[in-house]
Amino acid sequence: MTCPPFSDLCASDAATALAEHLVGCSRCRAIVARVDKTAEPASQPITVHAPYSAIRPRAGDVWTFWTSMADEYTVGAVLDANDVEVLIIPILMEATWAADEDLVLAQDVLGYVALAPVWAGDHVLAEQAVEAVDVLSEKQLGMFRNAYEAFFAGEPLPEPGGPPVLNDDDPRVAAHAAISDDLKALYSPWSLLQVADELGPVVASRRADLGVTLDDLGVDSNVWGAFEGGESDPYVAIPVPEMARVVREIGLTPSRRVLDLARASVGAHHIGENVTGAPAMARRRRGVSARGRRDPERARAAADQYADALAKELGL
């Protein structure tokens, strides 16, 4: 997480108001220990929350995007969008590092000179979109799209923002690495939800990243183990409030993508109640209980019901 402003480090209540940050930041602790304190208190803490704008971005819009892992918004040009995800090219304030895989936007586009690293274009969740701040003209959108398509086709950008990188000594190589690292926070809410097509394995992957056990989460390890293994139906095994709690606790962004994954989990493993008593099979082994036949209609209905309940629980 980024540091507070210098002025807050000079505030009368810096040591207490910023205690959480100061624990992990030598730089800010050193400053607080040195500066004279002003009479004013530090800025109020920010409440970081998902914005959940009712309006969704459209191609050609310029929006701000939110992530729980950064306190700044990222501005991005929207190339494509639907209810679940948005394809963007980020727009940065610092154009110094422009190379031949970047676009440089003149001041008349957004009101300030900006860098659009085409190579850093990627998806975010629709729920990360905060507010529209500008709209690109058809020509400007065409420029973005042409650049994006050229980059992913391995061709030169039609209107590159800077000269090419000729060797690894070029400091722009390292500067671009830093830009890429800084953008990870923006893209991770989307990328964390792409590791599988069902919610269980996605939860398992995230839990492994965090080093959190099922016991840490206070859930039944047998039930959740099967769910994470993509072997069980959360509709019958995991109450919706518990699912919502775990989603939040492991830092998955409440989103339509989460609902789609939950829907997929139920849809893949749900067995309709009325078919569990199916006729005995002649070759059924003794001691093995009958496994009901899947009823796709009922599975779909259960999946929607579970996803709707989860949406309410997650505040979507």
Added chain:
Amino acid sequence: MTEADYAAARSVVLAGGDPPSMLLADCRRSVGLLVSNAGLPAHYSPYGVWNREAVDEVFSDWIAVRAVGRGQLRAILQRAPALKVFRRMVETSVRQHLIDGLKPSQAANLYERTVELLSSGDFGSRGSGTGKLWHLADGPFDPFDGDDRQLLAVAWSLGAFEVIRYDLEARKLSPLLSADDLERFVVGMLSAGSMTAATVVRAVKLRFALDDDQPSGDLEDALHVIAAPEPQSAPVIAELVTATLAELSQRQARVLMGTSKEVPGRELAARLGCSTGTISNELRQIREILTRLGADAPYVLKEVLDRLFQDDV
């Protein structure tokens, strides 16, 4: 200014309105606090020392040139959802504005220094006057025939350079690039083909973003500006330590601490959860910060590290 005031002001500007006076007053407050608490070293001041007039002038110039003129206020507001983020970004912008403002005055003698270097006997030439083409002794001899874009690509390929020294002793000499770095730059450029001195200087200006439209500054003015206290004096060092800490980001501070302990770059990257390229980028920026401290850098760096490790314990 409260969070609600900020949200209202942000909405006004993002909707195309003029920045409310309350927002500008908060920017002025940030500049004042940076100065009064040593977040900005004295050599960043247009007068060489900080006083009320200097703060007012810096604030007015930042508003006119960068915040409004270059649209940076709008850019910052788009990215800052909360007041504390806005204040942090304003502080960074003001600091960068002051650093950028010092470049042109130091570029004034660049052409003379380049011609002097080219005439030192280590380079060959043909032609005469301003059209004289300079080349390395062993070539290449063909003229460089690229445009500005290609010229800049070659200039970037020469790697990182540390620009601008601010301390009293160095500032009299005003080197945008040290003698060694200027020579490395010139040799590197001529490796791409023979060039006029003007082309080499053009490459310097492109590479280091020196704006021809800005006043280049007068040497007498520059000397007048530098009414800095004794560099070795403890109060100045103390001020520079605070200013350096303020300029470092959290990640740069951690990179600095790791590097001072000789932690390998790859391991440091793993610890900080970033790439080795990012570590290189942070090191370059740290070197730039230290270069601006000139002869004071070793003292300041030692003290900065002491403070960082002391608090870390």
